[in-house]
Every structure is written in C-alpha cells, then in structure tokens.
Amino acid sequence: MDFNLSDDRRMLKESLSxxxxxxxxxxxxxxxxxxxxxxxxxxxxxxxxxxxxxAMLPEEVGGFGGEGFDVMTVMEExxxxxxxxxxxxxxxxxxxxxxxxxxxxxxxxxxxxxSGDLLLAFAHGEPESRYSLxxxxxxxAQVDDGxxxxxxxxxxxxxxxxxxxxxxxxxxxxxxxxAGLTLFLIDANAQGVSRRGYANVDGGRAAEVTLEDxxxxxxxxxxxxxxxxxxxEHAIGRGILAxxxxxxxxxxxxxxxxxxxxxxxxxFGVPLGKFQVLQHRMVEMCLEIEQARSATILAxxxxxxxxxxxxxxxxAAKNLVGRSARLxxxxxxxxxxxxxxxxxxxxxxxxxxxxxxxHLFGDADHHLERFATxxxxx
Amino acid sequence: MDMNFTPEEIAFRDEVRGFLKDKLPExxxxxxxxxxxxxxxxxxxWHKRLNERGWLAWHWPVxxxxxxxxxxxxxxxxxxxxxxxxxxxxxxxxxxxxxxLIKFGSDEQRAHYLPRILNGDDWWCQGYSEPGSGSDLASLxxxxxxxxxxxxxxxxxxxxxxxxxxxxxxCLVRTDSESKPQAGISFLLIDMKTxxxxxxxxxxxxxxxxxxxxxxxDVRVPVGNLVxxxxxxxxxxxxxxxxxxxGIAGVAFAKSGLAHLKQVASKQMKGRKxxxxxxxxxxxxxxxxxxxxxxxxxxxxxxxxxQHGGVPGVESSMLKIKxxxxxxxxxxxxxxxLGPYAAPFVxxxxxxxxxxxxxxxxxxxxxxxxxFNMRKVSIYGGSNEIQKNIVAKMMLGL
Numbered sequence: 001m002d003f004n005l006s007d008d009r010r011m012l013k014e015s016l017s018x019x020x021x022x023x024x025x026x027x028x029x030x031x032x033x034x035x036x037x038x039x040x041x042x043x044x045x046x047x048x049x050x051x052x053x054x055a056m057l058p059e060e061v062g063g064f065g066g067e068g069f070d071v072m073t074v075m076e077e078x079x080x081x082x083x084x085x086x087x088x089x090x091x092x093x094x095x096x097x098x099x100x101x102x103x104x105x106x107x108x109x110x111x112x113x114x115s116g117d118l119l120l121a122f123a124h125g126e127p128e129s130r131y132s133l134x135x136x137x138x139x140x141a142q143v144d145d146g147x148x149x150x151x152x153x154x155x156x157x158x159x160x161x162x163x164x165x166x167x168x169x170x171x172x173x174x175x176x177x178x179a180g181l182t183l184f185l186i187d188a189n190a191q192g193v194s195r196r197g198y199a200n201v202d203g204g205r206a207a208e209v210t211l212e213d214x215x216x217x218x219x220x221x222x223x224x225x226x227x228x229x230x231x232x233e234h235a236i237g238r239g240i241l242a243x244x245x246x247x248x249x250x251x252x253x254x255x256x257x258x259x260x261x262x263x264x265x266x267x268f269g270v271p272l273g274k275f276q277v278l279q280h281r282m283v284e285m286c287l288e289i290e291q292a293r294s295a296t297i298l299a300x301x302x303x304x305x306x307x308x309x310x311x312x313x314x315x316a317a318k319n320l321v322g323r324s325a326r327l328x329x330x331x332x333x334x335x336x337x338x339x340x341x342x343x344x345x346x347x348x349x350x351x352x353x354x355x356x357x358x359h360l361f362g363d364a365d366h367h368l369e370r371f372a373t374x375x376x377x378x
Numbered sequence: 379m380d381m382n383f384t385p386e387e388i389a390f391r392d393e394v395r396g397f398l399k400d401k402l403p404e405x406x407x408x409x410x411x412x413x414x415x416x417x418x419x420x421x422x423x424w425h426k427r428l429n430e431r432g433w434l435a436w437h438w439p440v441x442x443x444x445x446x447x448x449x450x451x452x453x454x455x456x457x458x459x460x461x462x463x464x465x466x467x468x469x470x471x472x473x474x475x476x477x478x479l480i481k482f483g484s485d486e487q488r489a490h491y492l493p494r495i496l497n498g499d500d501w502w503c504q505g506y507s508e509p510g511s512g513s514d515l516a517s518l519x520x521x522x523x524x525x526x527x528x529x530x531x532x533x534x535x536x537x538x539x540x541x542x543x544x545x546x547x548x549c550l551v552r553t554d555s556e557s558k559p560q561a562g563i564s565f566l567l568i569d570m571k572t573x574x575x576x577x578x579x580x581x582x583x584x585x586x587x588x589x590x591x592x593x594x595x596d597v598r599v600p601v602g603n604l605v606x607x608x609x610x611x612x613x614x615x616x617x618x619x620x621x622x623x624x625g626i627a628g629v630a631f632a633k634s635g636l637a638h639l640k641q642v643a644s645k646q647m648k649g650r651k652x653x654x655x656x657x658x659x660x661x662x663x664x665x666x667x668x669x670x671x672x673x674x675x676x677x678x679x680x681x682x683x684x685q686h687g688g689v690p691g692v693e694s695s696m697l698k699i700k701x702x703x704x705x706x707x708x709x710x711x712x713x714x715x716l717g718p719y720a721a722p723f724v725x726x727x728x729x730x731x732x733x734x735x736x737x738x739x740x741x742x743x744x745x746x747x748x749x750f751n752m753r754k755v756s757i758y759g760g761s762n763e764i765q766k767n768i769v770a771k772m773m774l775g776l
Contacts, residue, residue: 001387001450001682002380069379259774279770286769287696294675295668301381316668369657372664376654 003297009065009073012055016074019050020081026346032084033203037161039085048116053091061099061110068300071238072245079249082353084203086119086158092242093157093235094120097166097183101223101231106185109164121162121188123153123209124232131362133232135176138211140169140184147171147221149184149192149214159207160197162188167211171226178229183222190214202356203349233311236361240314241303243357244296244321250357251289251325254332254350258282261336261347278335285331288324295320312374315367322364325354381678383450391454398462401427407463411634413744415586415728416465418501418543424465425498434496435472442480442488443496449684453625453677460630468540471495471502475548478565478614482606491567505535505549505568505592506615513764515550516559516612520594522551522566524601529553529566531574531597537758541577541590544570554609565611567603574598582754584747585725619760626694627677627701628755632670635708639663642715642741653715666707673700692772695765702755702762713749720746 005013023043032040047053055070057063065071071092078087095113098106098120112118129135138151149169159165165188173180186193192214197207223231259282262273272278299317302310329351333340340347358364383391406420428434436452438444447455467473476495479488494500511518520533531551541547547568554562570577574597579587606614643654643663653659680693713720719738726732727743736743756762770776 001383001678001685003679003682004686005379259776262776273774273776276767276770279774279776280763280766282774282776283699283766283769286773287700290676290696291669291672291700294679295672297379297679298381298671298675301379313671316671319665319668320672368661368664368668371668372657372660375664375667376660 005069005073009069012051013073013077015050016052016077017080019046020077020083024081024083026349029082029084029203030349034199038158038199038203038205039161044085045116047085047087048114052087053095053116054114056087056091057095057099057110057114061107062114063099063110066099068241068303071242072296072300075242075245076249079246079251079353080253082203082250082253082350086121086161086204088239088242088246089122089157089162090118090120092238093122094162094164094166096238097122097222097231097235098185100234101183101228102185103219103222105219106222118164119158119162121156121159121165121207122235123156123159123165124168124236125154125156127152127154129154131366132176133236134178134181134229136168136170136181137175138167138169140171140182142171143215146215146217147184149186149211149216151211153209153211155206156195156209157204157206159188159209160195160205164188165193165209166222167209168228168232173226180226181228181232182225183228183231184216184220185222186214186216186220190216200356202352230307233307237303237310237314240318240361241296241299243360244292244299244317247321247325247354247357248289248293248296250350250354251285251292251328254328254347254354255282255285255289257347257350258285258332258335261339272335281331281335285328288327292317292321292324308374312371315362315371315374318362319364319367319371322358322367325357326364329354381675383454387450387454390451391458394455394458395462397431397433398458398464401431402462402464406465409730410463410465411638412741413728413748414730417730421465421468422498425467428467429496429498434467435476437473438476438480438492442476442492449681453681456625457630457633460634463634468501470504470539470544470548471500474504474618475502475567478548478605478618481617482565482610482614486602487567487605500545501540501543503538503541503544503547503570505538505547507537508534509536513761515615516563518550518552518563520549520551521555522553522564522599524553525598527601528598529601529604531566531568531594531599533594535592535594536580536589538577538590538592539588541570541592542579542587546570547592548605550611550615553611557609560612562609563611563615564608565605565614566599567605568594568597568599572597572599582751584750585723586747586751626759627673627697628705629670629674629677629701632701632704632708633674635705635712636663636667636670638741639708639712639715642712642739645739645741646715646717659711659715662711666704666711669700669704669707673697673704676700692769695760695768695772698759699756699762699765699769705755706752709745709749709752712745716742716745723747 052074054063055065055074058066095110098110126137140147140149165186167184167186169182170180171182192212194210195207197205200206262278263271265272295317299313302313332347333351336347339345425434435444436447436455440446479491508518522529522531547570549566549568550563551566552562553564574595576593578591580589581587644652646653648656680690684690719742722737724743
C-alpha cells in the first residue's frame, strides 16, 4: 500500500504547476475566460506540448498514461488555477471515447488531439435528459450508405469551438433504454448541424447543438451500433473523476486564500483567525476536503474494477465532492465577507467553479440515489 | 499509488482470521455483536487468549513483550478483531500506561509492572479528569504533597472507566501549584487498595455503570511510584495522546455498525416493504456509507504514511472528529430504523442468562441505549471542539 505519486506523475504535476504559476495567473485566466472563444489557443498549444493531453491517454493510442491517477494528477493541478481550456471535453471525454471504442482510423485522429490541433466535444445531454445517461431522444436512422441524425443536444461543453462532435443517438429501443444507443463522430460544420454557443457562468463555454437531417457515412459510427451505453458510462465516469480532482485543486486554492485572509484581515483589533467560531469553520472545511480527496483517490484506484465497484466509487466521490465543494464555496465567500462578493477578486471565481462542478455529470442528490441503487444491487 | 495489501499482509490477515476462528469463543462474539453486557471475566478471558499467542500488547516493542508489528499489520489486526466480534482490549494498562512506562519509566517499574499487565495480574484505570477539569485538563487540582518517602494525595478523579474493576490507577496529580498549570503536574501510580481511596459509581444516561468517581483522602503513595520526573507529568500525558492513534477513527466499529444497520433495515417494515427499500431511508444509509468509505481511505492514507516512516500528528484529530461523527450517525439511524420498538427499556435483558422472550425484534433492546451511550465519543479523549482547536493551531496556524 502506497499513496504516494509515482515519479513520472510527480514530475508531470510539478512541471504543470510551474507552468500555471508562470503563465496562468488569475488576471490572465479571467481575461481568457471572458474572451470570444472562451479559451486561449496559444496556451492550449503549450499545454499540449507539456504533455497534458497525452497524460490522459494510454500508450496504445500514442499517449503515456490514461490511468485514473493520471487523470487525477493533471486535473487537480488545473483546478488550482481554474483553467478554462477545453481539457475536459477534448482530452477526457472526446479522446477517451475514441481511445476506448474508436475504429483504427478514428484512433488515428488522436495524434492531432494529443498535439493540440484537434478539438472535440461530447454531445450527449439533451434538454430533458437532466443527468440520465440512457435518456436519448436524438435519432439516427439507417439509410443506404450511412445514417441520418435528428435531435437536440444541450449544454455541450465547448460545443461551439470543437472541430468534431461525438454525438449519441438512439438507433433502436425506447427513449430511456440502455440498449439501442450509438455514438457518431461528425464534423462540427457538417450540413444540418447548427450550434448556438454561449459563455458559462463559471468561465468556459458551451453550446446548444441542433441536428437536422445530418447525413453521415457508415464510418462515422464509433464502436458497435446499439451498444454504446457502456462506452458512454465509462466516458462519463472518467469525466466524474476528472471534475472531482479538479474540484480538489480548486477547494485547496479557495481554502488557502481564505486562510491567508483570516490571518491578515483585522477586525476589532485582531486578525479574524483569532476568532474561534471562524477557526472551527476552517477546520470543518479542511475535514471535508480530506474526505473528498479520499473518496476521489478511492474512485481513481477503482477505475479498472468491475462495473458495480467502479461506478459505486465514482458516485460516492461525486456525492462527497458535490457536498464539500458547495461547503467550501459558500464558506469561503462568507468568511471573506464583502470582498468575496466582487468580480475583481479571485476567490469568488473559484467558488463559482466549485459550485457549477456539481452541475456536471450529476449533483450530490443524483449520485446519492445512484449509489444507493448500486449498493442495494450488491 | 497502490491501494492493495501485499501478499505478506494478506497472509498475515489470514493468520489473524485463523486465530480468531480458533480462539474467540462463539458465545463471547455473540454477546459483543448482540450488544450484551460484558463481565470482567469476559475481558480477562480474551486478554488471556491474546497473551498466550503473544498478541496482547501489539503496540509494544518486541523486547518488552510486544509484537513489533508494522502500522499496516496493527491496522489489519484491529479491523479483524472487531469484524469477528472480539471484545475490545481494555486500553488503560496496555495502550496507555504501557507505552508511558516503556518510554519514561524506570527499569524497576518496567520490570515490575509490564509483565503484570500482560498476565492480567493488575487491572489498571486512568485518573485524569476531575469534576472541575474536563477539556481544561491542566487545571486539575488533586494534590500530591511530599512527606518523607511518600506523597500524600488528596482530591477527586471522575469518569474513571471500569475503575470498579481496577487494582491500580495511574493519576495526574498537582505537585507544584506555583508555576504554570502544565508545569506542576506529576504522573503517579496508585494502588487502589491504599487506605483513603473510595470508588463510587456514576450511572450514565443509558442506565449503565461503566464510569466512576474516585476520591482520595490522605492517600499515602510511595515516592517510588512516581513515573519519570516530578512536575513532568504533562509531557507524559501528552505523549499518550499522540501515541498509536491509528485506531482512533474506529473504522472497523463503524463498518460492523453499518452492516448491522443494513440488516435491521432489511427486516424492519414500512408500508409493507422493507425499510431498506424506502428511498428516503435508503439515501440516509447511502450517505453515511459514502462518508465511511471516504474515511476508511483517509485512515489508510494515514496508516500507509506511518508505514513509510511518517508520524501521524494532526491527522489523528481529524480522524477522531470524522470517525465519531460517523459512528454517532450510524447509531442514530439504527435507533430510527426501529420505530416504536426503540422505546422499551429492559436493561436486565442485556445480561447473560436472561430467558424471557424479547419485546419486539430480538435486535431491538440495546439499540436506543447504545445511541445514548455513543454520545460520549465526541466528548471523551479531548472533545471534538478541542480537536478542532488543535487542528486550527497545528495545521492552520490560527
């Protein structure tokens, strides 16, 4: 038993941390987040060069990692700087799906993804599907030489800037059957695809994607027709792990900022940190962060286990991170007082990201219910 | 990152399981698991079995009769003992006094007391808390005044767990009232048979007699019973508080409690269906199970760090807070799972040889009492508020 990072991962963590300290200060970050594209192409290229995308993928497809702890190491560092570049949609979700289930020619695209030259988005959620993984109304109908897709996809992360979309569609079965789902890799500019992009409240961008009579070739299918559910679940599982780890980094940063504030801000002639009521609230934050870290480590370590074990650990982590991230976000703002309410100060942006992470891949209630179901099935 | 036990550790776990299967009487395990009252003889029997195997003092170094186990082996042993329903090892002599004597005692004290602890000749209890000194332990007032070859002790100790079974008590006493409170305390070993000592029971809110008050009136204690140096007792007491706290989270207790809770929830009915299938109650169980999974990993991170040479410090306080919150939550859910049958109070039903049919389900009787009893865990050993003060100071520098 050893909870220390391997040398490779420690080195990656350190170089990423140095890079972000040098190049990704809070003001830079906020400028990028508010820009038209919502991220910086230049920094994206530099991140790719650092090996950040490759670390998310296994050697078979040209990466040098791809294990749960690789995802965790990278995302935790990104969380410390609340990086808005599309690591999650491109490297974790999109590339993860192609590495998992793609054909040889689809996997060949990963070289360009790893070098930072191809952006992906995973268009899965729909206006009414909330956090369900199987509720897909978007339809794909088979025609002579391929498929025709119709439907609407909601809050697709980086949907407006991606070069290619991975779209889930129903090829058979009822609206929420797990069977009958198929994934397609399509050009984001294909005929019939319209994208309405917008900024998200916590930085970064997303899009509403409408597909109308979108014709794709047979080769656009990822994996086996009608059997995409396990691929989707696996991808979302990696996404859950990624945002849990990102939240750990952001929670640590918010905690450090709040601690420094308590040590320097004086009221009634003493630093705020002298007040026991605030000390205990800080300790409660630290405790919940350690719990969240432990749950995330457990999930990372179970990524290769059987489905029930893996998914239960992921839901446990997402539930715990959902609760602790909200606690840290709200408490950090409260303990900062007025300054915690301002746009120009860094802390509230961490708090916003921490809060909105709960809205990715299922909130605390969703994963509590899912954990209970998985737990009863055992 | 490697979250698995090594083959050697798995072999060790199997050895422990084999021992428990052979040596832990089924009737005793059933008493522990059923929440029945344990007799002094039950503890003594289990201590004897462990001692015969050389496993009683698993925290002590080999040369003093301990096991020399690694932190992970100790963790495995503690987990397996709880899972099998073994009685807890009474900690006062073995886990508290023993390490202090090994570190600070004289050769004569070690040679005399340690074997007697192992053999069960002396039952020890702890004399720390006083009526006026709870969380503020250093304010204690029990005085020891030197008179020739003796100290004369006057004062009162309280919350003395199982003091009514004890042959000896180790006490913090004030030997200097001029200097800072912490600097005037000494660590004294006192024979409970000495004239002037009176033990009175304190009945706790669950109706049980576990703790006591101990009164000292002109009690003469030979100066040879002083541990270490006069007025250094606070240092020794603090050493105790940081020593061997890997078990402090109570993960194994919480796990067996959770398993029991799930079993009870599958038998209790709500709307003609098992309570375990009620979405609200199921989510309450799921919530505490998630918290426990995370805490177990947290605990393993600390155990593993100790295995690699780290010394658990402030993490012990964090584990104590989280561990006690989780254990209290589980007993709270157990109580609520029972519905109306949590109410009957039949303390005699917890005794061996009680032959009346149970009122309500056979698992119901101890549940509410255990819930009330479990309120103690966030109070004793430094209340959770004190633990938060420690974390705020040590980790956050506040």
